[in-house]
Amino acid sequence: MTSQRTPAVAGMPLAILRTEGIVLFAASLAGYFVGLDEPWWIVPLLLFVPDVFMAGYASSSRVGAIVYNLGHAYPLPALLGAWALWADQPLAQGVALVWFAHIGMDRALGYGLKYETDFKDTHLGRIGH
Numbered sequence: 001m002t003s004q005r006t007p008a009v010a011g012m013p014l015a016i017l018r019t020e021g022i023v024l025f026a027a028s029l030a031g032y033f034v035g036l037d038e039p040w041w042i043v044p045l046l047l048f049v050p051d052v053f054m055a056g057y058a059s060s061s062r063v064g065a066i067v068y069n070l071g072h073a074y075p076l077p078a079l080l081g082a083w084a085l086w087a088d089q090p091l092a093q094g095v096a097l098v099w100f101a102h103i104g105m106d107r108a109l110g111y112g113l114k115y116e117t118d119f120k121d122t123h124l125g126r127i128g129h
Helices: 011-035 042-046 049-058 061-071 075-086 090-108
Strands: 118-122
Touching (some): 061 118, 075 090
């Protein structure tokens, strides 16, 4: 399947968005290690868990993009983090921070939110190009 041309950010805005990813990654990890008294080994254990949202691609590119984007956008970890703060659940706060770190890491590496055309088509450009 050949993918059609999809809109993507480029130039200086792309560099800014990727830098924002680095900032999100670093700030999330700093919040985890400085603000919480949770074990360090939870970070590497959970860092790649959001990638299970790629499983939607087993169904179709459309379902895959929807499911992947749910796991790689800010609202779900923000809701988890807000609930965790309200409920005084430090472990859940840590999970939310690691989730944010994953999103930041992905953005810094150029893995953006997906279009329905193909897994490699993202808002940050086509992966590998």
